[in-house]
Amino acid sequence: MKLSSQIKPISYLKSHTAEIVKSITESREPLIITQNGEAKLVVMDVKSFEEQEDTMALLKLLAMGNQEIQEGKFRAIEDIFSELDNQG
Structure with a gap:
């Protein structure tokens, strides 16, 4: 603050x-x-509160993503694009 x-x-x-x-x-x-x-x-004020809530939500998503990366729960981007190309 x-x-x-x-x-x-x-x-x-x-x-x-x-x-x-x-x-x-x-x-x-x-x-x-x-x-x-x-x-x-x-x-x-409400606008500041809403902005703070949005920021906290983004930070939580980033923290969850970082934890998943540390746990090896991710795929290479090339694999994802290849899978998407094969679906079309």
């Missing part, structure tokens, strides 16, 4: 909700909410 993220107490969230929504939507910077001085949650 960026160090430039805003940090506010939960009371600020309760009393400035509309302002926070506008600010986060425009800046796309997350807001860290604290309770009793301890970080408890992060508020972020």
